[in-house]
Amino acid sequence: MPQPKFKKLCIRCKKYYLPDKSKYSAHGYCTSCRFVYGRCKFLTEFGYQCQNKSEAAGFCMEHFLNMPIKELIKKVK
DSSP states (O other), rough: OOOOSSSSSSOOOOOOOOOOOOOHHHHHTTTSSSOOBOOOBBBBSOOOOOSSOOOOOOHHHHHHHOOOHHHHHHHHH
């Protein structure tokens, strides 16, 4: 598939980037601004990162306790 010929402006850092087909780029974030360190790594159904602080293995306690072990091991690797 050919690369798009246009660039988008990142919401957070205000730099232009080539969009890919991920949910984050659809919401206007570049690859360097997608994840905020210190917050839960769980992605909501809208593609945004969970707002809670990370406590166990990069996830908040709510998501850490509710996730299946197999899925959690895949995400940690």
